[in-house]
Structures are given as structure tokens and as C-alpha cells.
């Protein structure tokens with residue numbers, strides 16, 4: 159369990175983390191979402207004792223990181239760009255970590271097998287691909303068999319096979335009853351991985367809720383309809399009081415109506431339809447709506463359709 163109470167971090171005039179309270183619970187994957195610069199990495203670094211809070215506190219299983227008697231057995235983390243001595247092999251890097259933390263040598267072989275690095279374990283890690291480097295970082299995080307795990311952008315730069323592997327691993331760690339806290343900018347991936355979400359914007363918690371609940375509250379399903387007479391159809395739909403937007407390919411996105419209602423309006427005007435479907439709300443849409451005010455720089459791409467198109 160990870161608990162933050164009034165956790166604060168200031169860098170000069172910047173308040174990176176602003177008196178936040180949250181609890182990350184065992185047995186499920188908690189996703190940590192927020193725009194660039196929201197304070198995710200800073201929060202994770204404070205959990206791992208790499209940054210000192212300016213105020214408040216954060217604990218792992220009730221203790222601050224520096225007070226944990228055997229930290230590697232309590233919490234493991236894959237943070238951004240791990241500094242690993244490139245001249246060392248994966249095996250020797252892990253063995254050195256194990257020795258300095260009183261972990262038996264056989265556990266090194268175990269974690270190497272677990273992350274699938276057996277074939278390259280004795281090669282210099284300096285020549286590792288991004289994916290192999292991530293696997294090595296995860297092996298190090300798992301070395302002490304900790305009950306709490308943090309992953310900061312674990313799928314950054316990975317190929318689809320690597321992404322799927324990490325997703326399966328993260329889900330299985332939570333299924334074993336561990337506390338798993340993971341940040342990612344890949345919304346589609348987060349939607350498949352996390353059960354619970356903690357959303358941060360400008361250093362403050364914007365949402366702390368279950369995945370399904372978050373999407374239902376912050377985004378609505380809509381109807382997508384495509385017609386060769388799109389302009390006439392848009393006008394007819396707008397007359398019914400529904401909000402219409404135009405998708406990149408010219409399709410109309412209708413909010414507040416069912417597919418049947420949209421089809422009936424088209425039918426009553428004798429308009430042809432080339433497509434009519436319900437689009438379920440996505441995590442990405444919910445995230446964009448919730449954090450719109452927390453993003454420092456953003457471009458509008460989804461403009462309402464002007465009247466008369």
C-alpha cells in the first residue's frame with residue numbers, strides 16, 4: 159500500500175506536487191495519468207526516496223522509504239532511464255544488486271528467467287535494445303520480490319510484443335495481490351491495464367476513481383454517421399437540438415442521440431447513409447476533457463461544425 163498525505167514538492171517557484179492525498183491499494187493496477195509536467199515522476203521519485211517532500215509525506219506500507227528496514231523487499235520501481243553500468247552484463251548488474259541487499263544468487267537466475275533475458279544475461283548491457291533495457295529494469299525491480307511496484311512509463315518506445323508482455327506482467331503482479339502503480343501516456347494501453355485511476359493535473363489530484371466510472375463520468379458515447387449529403391443531414395440533426403461535430407474523414411459525430419434516432423431523421427428526409435454506428439466513450443476522450451484546463455499548451459482539433467456545412 160502507498161499512502162500520500164498532503165504530499166508537496168516545490169522546485170523554486172514551481173509547485174510540482176501540491177498537497178495531494180491518495181492511497182494506492184493492493185490487488186489491483188492503479189494507473190497514474192496526467193499531462194506533461196503534471197507531477198507524476200516527481201510523485202514516484204518521492205515514493206522511492208529519490209526526492210525529498212517539501213511538505214507532507216508519502217509512505218510504503220506505513221513507513222517512509224528511508225525508514226524501510228529492507229527496501230528492496232518492500233518496493234521495487236522501474237523509473238525513467240535507469241542508470242546501469244553499460245560495461246557490466248545483466249547478470250552481474252543483478253548479482254551486484256542482490257549481494258548488496260542480502261538477496262540469494264538463485265533469485266538472480268529466477269528474475270532473469272521471469273523477464274526472458276536468459277539468452278543475453280551474460281552480454282554487456284550497454285548493447286541492449288530499449289526493450290531489453292526495460293526488461294532488465296523490471297528484473298531489478300522484482301529482485302527482492304516486493305509487494306509494492308511502481309512503473310513510470312514502462313512501455314515507452316517498446317514494440318507491440320514488448321507492450322503486450324509488460325501489460326500481462328503488470329496484470330499478473332496485481333492478481334498476485336501486489337500493489338501496482340503505473341504511469342503511461344498511452345491511453346489505449348492504460349485502458350487495458352489499469353483497474354483504478356489517479357489523475358493529476360498541475361500537481362493536484364483531479365480524479366481518484368475506478369476506470370469504468372471515470373470514463374462514464376467524463377465522456378459520453380456518441381453516434382457516428384456518414385452520408386453523401388452530410389451538410390443537409392447535419393442541419394436536420396442540429397434542428398433536433400443535438401450537438402454535431404465533424405470527424406477527420408467527414409463523418410458527423412452526434413452527441414445526445416441514439417443510432418435509431420439519427421437513422422430515423424435521415425430516413426424521414428430521404429437521405430442516404432453510408433455508415434451509422436455507436437462509438438463508446440474512450441479513456442482518451444475522458445482524459446482530454448478532464449485535463450483540458452490543466453494542459454499548458456494545446457491545439458484544438460475537434461471544432462464544432464459551423465452552421466450550413
Ligand SMILES: Nc1ncnc2c1ncn2[C@@H]1O[C@H](COP(=O)(O)OP(=O)(O)OP(=O)(O)O)[C@@H](O)[C@H]1O
Pocket residue numbers: 169172173174192193194195196197198199200201
Ligand atoms: N529537478 C527539477 N528541478 C526543477 N523543476 C522540476 C524538477 N523536476 C521536475 N520539475 C518540474 O516539476 C513539474 C512536474 O514535473 P514531473 O516530471 O513530475 O511531471 P510528469 O507528470 O512526470 O511529466 P511527464 O509526463 O512530462 O513526464 C514540471 O513543471 C517540471 O518542470
